[in-house]
Amino acid sequence: MQKSELKTPYFMIDEAKLIANLEIAKRLKELSGVKLVLALKCFSTWGVFDIIKPYLDGTTSSGPNEVKLGYETFGGETHAYSVGYSEDDVREVADICDKMIFNSQSQLAAHRHLVEGKASVGLRLNPGVSYAGQDLANPARRFSRLGVQADQLDPAVFETIDGVMFHMNCENKSADAFIGLLDAISDKFGTYLDQLQWVSLGGGVFFTWPGYELEKLAVALKAFSEKHGVQLYLEPGEAIITKTTDLVVTVVDIVENGMKTAIVDSATEAHRLDTLIYNEPASIAEACEQGEHTYVIGSCSCLAGDQFCVTSFEQPLEIGQRLHIMDSAGYTMVKLNWFNGLKMPSIYCRRQSGDIEKLNEFGYDDFKRSLSQWSVS
Numbered sequence: 553m554q555k556s557e558l559k560t561p562y563f564m565i566d567e568a569k570l571i572a573n574l575e576i577a578k579r580l581k582e583l584s585g586v587k588l589v590l591a592l593k594c595f596s597t598w599g600v601f602d603i604i605k606p607y608l609d610g611t612t613s614s615g616p617n618e619v620k621l622g623y624e625t626f627g628g629e630t631h632a633y634s635v636g637y638s639e640d641d642v643r644e645v646a647d648i649c650d651k652m653i654f655n656s657q658s659q660l661a662a663h664r665h666l667v668e669g670k671a672s673v674g675l676r677l678n679p680g681v682s683y684a685g686q687d688l689a690n691p692a693r694r695f696s697r698l699g700v701q702a703d704q705l706d707p708a709v710f711e712t713i714d715g716v717m718f719h720m721n722c723e724n725k726s727a728d729a730f731i732g733l734l735d736a737i738s739d740k741f742g743t744y745l746d747q748l749q750w751v752s753l754g755g756g757v758f759f760t761w762p763g764y765e766l767e768k769l770a771v772a773l774k775a776f777s778e779k780h781g782v783q784l785y786l787e788p789g790e791a792i793i794t795k796t797t798d799l800v801v802t803v804v805d806i807v808e809n810g811m812k813t814a815i816v817d818s819a820t821e822a823h824r825l826d827t828l829i830y831n832e833p834a835s836i837a838e839a840c841e842q843g844e845h846t847y848v849i850g851s852c853s854c855l856a857g858d859q860f861c862v863t864s865f866e867q868p869l870e871i872g873q874r875l876h877i878m879d880s881a882g883y884t885m886v887k888l889n890w891f892n893g894l895k896m897p898s899i900y901c902r903r904q905s906g907d908i909e910k911l912n913e914f915g916y917d918d919f920k921r922s923l924s925q926w927s928v929s
C-alpha cells in the first residue's frame with residue numbers, strides 16, 4: 553500500500569518511533585526494577601499491541617471495557633481501576649484482573665468481598681500534591697474526588713489491602729519535580745507503605761521526552777522501592793505513544809475573513825478532542841515558523857471556534873494538499889466520535905520494513921449503528 557493511495561483523514565502510527573519510546577521504557581525498567589503497565593485510557597489501539605507487549609508488563613484501565621480489552625488483547629498483568637465501580641462492574645472484571653484498585657474507602661468496603669481471593673486489592677490515595685499544567689487535569693485540585701485524602705484515611709485499612717495507587721502527574725518532564733513528589737509521599741504515607749506489597753505511582757511521567765533525566769528517575773524509584781519494601785509500578789500512557797502518530801488530512805477549501813483559513817477534512821471536536829478541551833494548538837509537519845503564508849488550520853465541523861492551530865508555511869497552501877498533524881495518538885483514537893457525521897479517520901501502521909498495514913477503517917454503517925440499532929415500532 554502506498555501512502556498516496558490512502559484516503560484522508562487517517563492516523564499513521566510509526567512502528568520505528570514507537571519502538572524508540574519502548575526501548576527507553578525498557579531501560580527504565582532495567583535500571584530501576586519498576587514495572588510498567590500501559591494506561592489504556594490514553595491509547596487502546598490494540599492492533600499494535602503485539603509491538604508493545606514485549607516491552608511492558610501489562611495494562612491498567614479506567615472502566616470495565618478497558619479491563620476486558622487489556623486482558624484479551626495485551627495480557628500480562630491486568631490492573632483494574634475505576635473512579636466509581638457499580639457492583640455489576642466489579643463482578644464483570646473480578647475474574648480477569650490481577651489487581652483491583654478502588655477509588656475510595658466506601659467503594660473498598662462495598663466491593664472487596666467480590667474480589668478477595670481472586671485479585672490483589674488496592675486503594676487510590678490522593679497525596680495532596682501534584683504536577684499538572686492545567687487545573688482540569690490536576691488530580692490534587694480543590695475538592696478532588698480522585699483517591700482518599702490523607703486526613704480521611706483509616707489506618708486500619710492498610711491491614712486489609714495489598715497496595716496503593718497514587719496518580720499526581722500530567723506531562724511531567726522534570727525528574728527533579730517528580731522526585732519532590734516522591735519524597736512528599738514517602739514522608740506523608742511512608743509508615744503505611746511499609747505494610748504493603750506494591751505501590752503504583754500512576755502516569756504522567758514523561759520519561760521519553762528528549763533530555764529527560766532517566767537515570768536520575770531510575771535511582772529515585774529504586775531507592776523508594778527498597779526503602780518501603782514494595783514493588784513499584786508506573787502507568788505510562790502518553791510517554792509510550794508520544795510523537796509516534798500523525799493525523800493526515802487534506803485541505804478541502806481556503807476561505808478568507810481578515811485571515812486565511814485552510815479547511816481540512818477533519819475536526820478537533822470529532823478527531824482530536826484534547827486540542828479543544830485543553831486549548832492546546834496542534835503542530836503541523838509541513839509548517840515553517842518563519843514562513844510568510846499564515847493560515848488558520850480550520851476544522852470542517854460546524855463549531856465556530858473549531859480549529860487545529862494558526863501556523864505559517866513557506867509556500868501558499870493549495871486545495872487538495874495533505875497536511876500531517878503531528879503527535880496525534882495519545883487521548884485521540886480513544887476519544888473519536890461521530891459529531892457532524894464526519895468521515896472517521898482510518899488507522900494505519902507503518903511497519904519498520906516500510907510496509908503500511910491497515911488496522912481499522914470506518915464507514916456509514918458504523919456511524920448509523922452508533923446512533924441506533926433498532927427503531928421504535
Ligand SMILES: Cc1ncc(COP(=O)(O)O)c(C=O)c1O
Pocket residue numbers: 591593594719721722723754755756757787788789790791
Ligand atoms: C490513574 C491514571 N493512571 C495513568 C494515567 C496515564 O497518564 P499519562 O497518559 O499522562 O501517562 C492517567 C491519566 O489520566 C491516570 O488518571
